[in-house]
Structures are given as structure tokens and as C-alpha cells.
Amino acid sequence: xxxxxxxxxxxxxxxxxxxxxxxxxxxxxxxxxxxxxxxxxxxxxxxxxxxxxxxxxxxxxxxxxxxxxxxxxxxxxxxxxxxxxxxxxxxxxxxxxxxxxxxxxxxxxxxxxxxxxxxxxxxxxxxxxxxxxxxxxxxxxxxxxxxxxxxxxxxxxxxxxxxxxxxxxxxxxxxxxxxxxxxxxxxxxxxxxxxxxxxxxxxxxxxxxxxxxxxxxxxxxxxxxxxxxxxxxxxxxxxxxxxxxxxxxxxxxxxxxxxxxxxxxxxxxxxxxxxxxxxxxxxxxxxxxxxxxxxxxxxxxxxxxxxxxxxxxxxxxxxxxxxx
Amino acid sequence: xxxxxxxxxxxxxxxxxxxxxxxxxxxxxxxxxxxxxxxxxxxxxxxxxxxxxxxxxxxxxxxxxxxxxxxxxxxxxxxxxxxxxxxxxxxxxxxxxxxxxxxxxxxxxxxxxxxxxxxxxxxxxxxxxxxxxxxxxxxxxxxxxxxxxxxxxxxxxxxxxxxxxxxxxxxxxxxxxxxxxxxxxxxxxxxxxxxxxxxxxxxxxxxxxxxxxxxxxxxxxxxxxxxxxxxxxxxxxxxxxxxxxx
Ligand SMILES: Cc1cc2nc3c(=O)[nH]c(=O)nc-3n(C[C@H](O)[C@H](O)[C@H](O)COP(=O)(O)OP(=O)(O)OC[C@H]3O[C@@H](n4cnc5c(N)ncnc54)[C@H](O)[C@@H]3O)c2cc1C
Ligand SMILES: Nc1ncnc2c1ncn2[C@@H]1O[C@H](COP(=O)(O)O)[C@@H](O)[C@H]1O
Numbered sequence: 001x002x003x004x005x006x007x008x009x010x011x012x013x014x015x016x017x018x019x020x021x022x023x024x025x026x027x028x029x030x031x032x033x034x035x036x037x038x039x040x041x042x043x044x045x046x047x048x049x050x051x052x053x054x055x056x057x058x059x060x061x062x063x064x065x066x067x068x069x070x071x072x073x074x075x076x077x078x079x080x081x082x083x084x085x086x087x088x089x090x091x092x093x094x095x096x097x098x099x100x101x102x103x104x105x106x107x108x109x110x111x112x113x114x115x116x117x118x119x120x121x122x123x124x125x126x127x128x129x130x131x132x133x134x135x136x137x138x139x140x141x142x143x144x145x146x147x148x149x150x151x152x153x154x155x156x157x158x159x160x161x162x163x164x165x166x167x168x169x170x171x172x173x174x175x176x177x178x179x180x181x182x183x184x185x186x187x188x189x190x191x192x193x194x195x196x197x198x199x200x201x202x203x204x205x206x207x208x209x210x211x212x213x214x215x216x217x218x219x220x221x222x223x224x225x226x227x228x229x230x231x232x233x234x235x236x237x238x239x240x241x242x243x244x245x246x247x248x249x250x251x252x253x254x255x256x257x258x259x260x261x262x263x264x265x266x267x268x269x270x271x272x273x274x275x276x277x278x279x280x281x282x283x284x285x286x287x288x289x290x291x292x293x294x295x296x297x298x299x300x301x302x303x304x305x306x307x308x309x310x311x312x313x314x315x316x317x318x319x320x321x322x323x324x
Numbered sequence: 325x326x327x328x329x330x331x332x333x334x335x336x337x338x339x340x341x342x343x344x345x346x347x348x349x350x351x352x353x354x355x356x357x358x359x360x361x362x363x364x365x366x367x368x369x370x371x372x373x374x375x376x377x378x379x380x381x382x383x384x385x386x387x388x389x390x391x392x393x394x395x396x397x398x399x400x401x402x403x404x405x406x407x408x409x410x411x412x413x414x415x416x417x418x419x420x421x422x423x424x425x426x427x428x429x430x431x432x433x434x435x436x437x438x439x440x441x442x443x444x445x446x447x448x449x450x451x452x453x454x455x456x457x458x459x460x461x462x463x464x465x466x467x468x469x470x471x472x473x474x475x476x477x478x479x480x481x482x483x484x485x486x487x488x489x490x491x492x493x494x495x496x497x498x499x500x501x502x503x504x505x506x507x508x509x510x511x512x513x514x515x516x517x518x519x520x521x522x523x524x525x526x527x528x529x530x531x532x533x534x535x536x537x538x539x540x541x542x543x544x545x546x547x548x549x550x551x552x553x554x555x556x557x558x559x560x561x562x563x564x565x566x567x568x569x570x
Binding site for chain 2 (some may be wrong): 010015072073074077096097098101102103104105106107108109110112113114115116117118130133134135136137138139140141142143144145146147148184185186187188189190191192193196197198199200201204228246247249252253254256260261271272275278279281282283284285295296297298299300301302303304305308309312313316317319320
């Protein structure tokens with residue numbers, strides 16, 4: 001059974017989440033003695049796609065069309081469906097990132113192929129095809145069985161990890177039909193905060209809450225994040241009162257993340273906040289209140305004043321990096 | 325303009341999550357049910373605002389059993405004009421999407437709203453499936469939408485930023501924060517909700533594509549290791565040597 005991996009991209013570059021989807025697809029192919037093939041729709045050079053060989057893909061099918069330099073879920077789905085037909089793939093893997101969510105759900109309906117959104121592990125094929133996903137906003141996992149011949153899995157960011165070896169993938173142009181005149185969506189502008197790691201992709205995250213008292217106090221958070229190569233996040237009230245942009249808001253009503261390290265500064269740890277972060281691998285909490293509920297969900301904690309601790313932590317990490 | 329809003333019923337955000345029947349079922353006893361937050365606060369309210377500005381009707385649809393009528397009435401109290409309940413167990417996302425698609429095909433809607441994801445299944449899938457089944461554009465994670473006739477300018481979230489799109493004609497929009505402000509139903513709304521039409525329709529024959537075989541709770545985190553405020557170097561050491569994250 002061959003496996004297709006959707007290679008999400010933006011502005012000509014493969015997104016990091018796609019390296020993880022490729023690693024996951026390749027591991028699944030290995031498990032079943034088959035090959036994993038990438039499908040890219042966008043404006044990525046063949047050379048960049050060949051690099052996906054290092055993540056285990058044997059081949060990448062590339063579909064380029066000016067009209068699709070910007071992502072459009074319906075068109076990408078139609079092209080992916082043609083690639084599924086051509087390759088006879090039985091499993092299709094995407095990332096559970098923004099575009100991956102849109103494409104995998106559309107493709108599921110189009111092919112009548114069962115989908116598990118947000119997989120956190122490789123499928124268990126000992127009794128059918130069962131995939132584990134997070135449910136109840138991080139408070140439980142469900143093992144979901146797919147009962148159709150064709151199967152779709154979208155991989156929760158950072159859940160599986162990126163496996164990089166060496167090797168290079170053969171890149172072929174994908175011959176698929178597409179009618180640019182059918183597009184009903186046009187992108188008018190993109191407003192991307194450049195030079196900052198997108199939260200959804202980040203392995204390390206530094207987050208702060210209302211305890212910081214005002215937006216002018218975020219300098220130390222940004223400094224710590226920059227030093228670590230981390231993304232910044234915040235609690236909901238902080239984005240509600242516009243101290244921080246709302247794409248930084250994590251939690252039940254914001255985004256859900258599962259970085260390797262989540263540092264929570266002056267955040268109380270309300271259940272709705274935890275829902276967005278409790279699948280982080282390691283959680284560090286800095287709070288002046290020893291009774292703050294967040295300490296119960298943390299691996300490491302410091303009870304103390306953020307305005308005192310954060311600069312000290314930054315200095316200690318600087319020293320550590322200097323030594324390492 | 326005819327607006328359709330898909331609403332799901334979910335356990336209140338503070339519910340203790342437990343399972344029964346050998347971990348194959350969610351324990352529903354003592355659960356307080358609510359409308360999925362993004363469906364209520366953003367999808368429903370934005371549809372009502374558009375109707376208030378441009379005229380038309382707002383229909384809410386839910387796939388579920390009779391016990392869901394209570395939360396459906398709340399949507400009517402907030403300001404939807406009428407409701408449809410497809411009388412069936414919402415067994416999987418494809419099943420739900422195909423039921424809603426069957427209704428939408430027959431009725432013809434100008435705009436279909438969903439929430440961004442349910443807080444119980446965390447699927448993020450019903451909207452995309454619905455769009456595909458109806459052959460419509462799908463704009464997910466919309467944080468802003470303005471209408472100009474049947475052309476819409478939509479701001480959606482992307483990794484590390486946002487993009488502004490223009491879409492014309494009928495489409496499916498999944499909504500998140502920014503779209504609207506939560507509305508609390510007032511007394512008049514609650515009274516009038518009692519007499520607004522809530523039509524119950526039987527499900528069309530569609531088989532689900534997936535099933536949940538069992539649930540597990542995540543392993544409890546071991547107790548927090550507290551580090552003294554005067555010894556942050558110790559924390560750095562633990563993060564490097566023990567957690568191996570820096
Ligand atoms: C339906 C619903 C959905 C919600 N969704 C979300 C969501 O998605 N995300 C989210 O974050 N919240 C969400 N909330 C809100 C949530 O319940 C909390 O109100 C919120 O997370 C609190 O934010 P906070 O911890 O920043 O602020 P606070 O609760 O005000 O806590 C501030 C913390 O900072 C500490 N502190 C103060 N000064 C200092 C200092 N100098 N040094 C160190 N520590 C200090 C305090 O001890 C306190 O613990 C939701 C609520 C509801 C009802
Ligand atoms: N049973 C249901 N009835 C009506 N709408 C639903 C139902 N389940 C999910 N939805 C809609 O689909 C959105 C996404 O749900 P999900 O794919 O489960 O995360 C929700 O926010 C609702 O708008």
C-alpha cells in the first residue's frame with residue numbers, strides 16, 4: 001500500500017509541518033513495506049522537493065500553476081484526488097496545520113475515505129487501522145478506527161517529530177487537470193509577522209499572562225524567547241485586551257499547541273488555558289502564587305516574581321549557551 | 325439572504341472528563357451541555373448580525389437526539405429564526421457533514437457557518453467536508469467577514485499571521501474569535517424562542533466512515549519539581565540534562 005503525503009507550502013517554501021508529515025508517512029510506509037510519495041501543489045522548486053528524500057519520501061509529484069501560488073483548499077483537494085487515483089495510494093497523510101485541516105477534511109468527503117484528524121501516534125494496524133488522537137481539548141485520547149479502504153490521517157504538529165536521514169527524492173511533474181477559471185477565492189493580502197517563529201510550528205514556547213500587568217512588560221518575554229529560538233504566546237485575557245496579537249492566544253478558544261517546552265509566566269493555569277497547552281512535553285511555570293493551579297499541571301516550577309525571575313532565567317540560559 | 329449555522333452540543337468547558345463501559349463511552353451523567361463555544365459566540369452571532377444588517381433568515385442546524393432541543397432553543401433565544409434537528413446519533417464527522425449537506429442542498433443557503441472545531445471531538449473537519457459535499461469554497465478560521473452583496477471579504481488566520489481573501493457566491497466559513505462578540509439571550513429572546521419553529525427531520529441513510537473504539541486519559545504528570553527562586557541555574561540544568569529540551 002503506497003502512501004501519499006501532502007506537502008504544504010507557502011511563498012515557495014515547504015512548511016516545517018510537512019517535514020513531520022513526511023517523516024510520519026515514511027514510517028508508516030516502512031511498517032507496511034511500501035513507499036511514501038509526496039504531492040506538492042504550489043510554487044516550490046524541484047530542488048527543495050528533492051530534499052524531502054531525507055525525510056523518507058521516495059518520490060515527490062509536483063503540480064505547479066501560477067493560479068495556485070496561493071493555497072486554495074478546493075483546488076488542492078481536486079489535484080490531490082487525482083494523485084491518489086494515479087498512484088493507487090491507500091493512505092493519505094497531511095499535517096493537522098491550517099491548510100492540512102482544510103485539505104484532509106475535503107479529501108475525506110470527496111473520496112469517502114475515513115479521516116482521523118490530529119493523530120498523535122502511528123496507526124496501530126494489528127486489528128484494523130486504529131489511530132490515536134486527542135479529544136476533549138487535551139483531556140483525553142480516543143482510538144479511532146477507520147473502516148474504509150482508503151484512509152486519511154492528519155498529524156498533530158510536534159506529536160510525531162521530524163526524522164531526518166539522508167537521501168534525495170525523485171521529483172516528477174504531476175499531470176492533473178485544473179481549471180484556473182473555477183477558482184472562487186482570491187488572496188488580497190498576506191500579513192505575516194516575519195522573522196518570528198509561528199506558534200503552531202514552534203518546538204519551544206514562552207508564554208505570559210495577565211500577571212505581567214501591561215504590554216510594555218513583554219520585552220523580557222520576547223528577549224527570552226529570542227534567546228531560546230522560541231515562539232511567544234499568551235493567555236486569553238491578554239489578547240482580549242489587546243496587549244498581544246490574538247494569534248498568540250492559546251487555549252480552548254485559541255490555538256492548541258504541543259511544543260517540547262512551554263514556559264508559562266504569570267499565568268494562573270485555568271482549565272481553559274490548560275486545554276490548549278497540556279499536551280506540551282515539558283511545562284515550566286513561573287508564578288508568584290504558590291497556590292496557582294498551573295503548578296499542578298507543570299513539570300518544573302519557580303514560585304516568585306516574574307519581574308525578578310525572567311531576567312535571571314535569561315541570564316542563566318545565556319551563560320549555559322556560552323558554556324555549551 | 326439565507327444563512328445556515330451548524331451548531332454542535334458539547335460538555336461545558338469545566339466538565340470532568342470520565343469514561344464508562346470499559347472506556348468505550350464518555351460518561352454523560354451530571355454533564356452540563358452547552359452549544360460549542362465557537363459555534364455560539366462567533367458563527368451564530370455573525371450570522372445574526374448579517375441578517376440584522378441586510379435582511380434574511382438565520383437557520384441553525386444540529387445533528388443529534390431529542391435531548392439536544394434545549395441547546396437548540398438557546399440558539400433561537402440568541403436570535404436565530406428557525407432550527408432544524410436531524411434526528412440521529414452524530415456518530416462521525418462524515419455522517420454529520422452528509423446530513424447537513426443533504427438539508428443544505430434541498431434548501432439552498434447563501435452562506436454556511438460552522439465553528440472552528442468542537443471542544444469534545446476536536447475534529448476541525450465538518451466544515452471542510454460540508455464544503456466539498458456542496459462543491460463550495462471553504463474558508464477556515466475566519467476572524468472577520470464583511471459582505472458586499474454576495475461577495476465577501478474574509479480575514480483568516482495562517483501560520484504566524486493572517487490573510488485577507490475575497491470570495492464570491494455561496495461558501496462555507498469556519499469561525500473563530502474576532503468574528504463577533506458573544507450575545508447573552510435576553511428575556512424577550514427566551515420567550516420568543518419557545519414558539520420559533522424547530523423542525524425535526526429523519527436522517528438520510530449514510531454510514532459513518534470511522535468509529536471510536538476506546539478512550540484513554542493522558543498519563544498524570546508527575547509532581548512538579550520546584551526550583552528555588554534564587555537558583556534559576558538549577559532550572560536551566562534540569563531543562564538541559566533531565567528534560568533535554570534546551
Ligand atoms: C468558555 C471559556 C473559554 C476560555 N478560553 C480560554 C483560552 O482559550 N485561553 C485562556 O488562556 N483562557 C481562556 N479562558 C479564560 C480562563 O478561564 C482564565 O480566565 C484565563 O486563562 C486567565 O488568564 P491569566 O492566567 O493570564 O490571568 P489571571 O487569572 O489574572 O492570572 C494571573 C496570574 O499571574 C500571577 N501573577 C501576578 N503577578 C505576578 C508576578 N509579578 N509574577 C509572577 N506571577 C504573577 C497571579 O498569581 C495569577 O496566577 C476561557 C474562559 C471561558 C469561560
Ligand atoms: N452534530 C453536529 N450538528 C451540527 N453541527 C455540527 C455537529 N458537529 C459539528 N458541527 C459543526 O462542525 C464544526 C466542526 O466540528 P468538528 O469537525 O467536530 O470539530 C462545529 O464547530 C460545528 O459548527
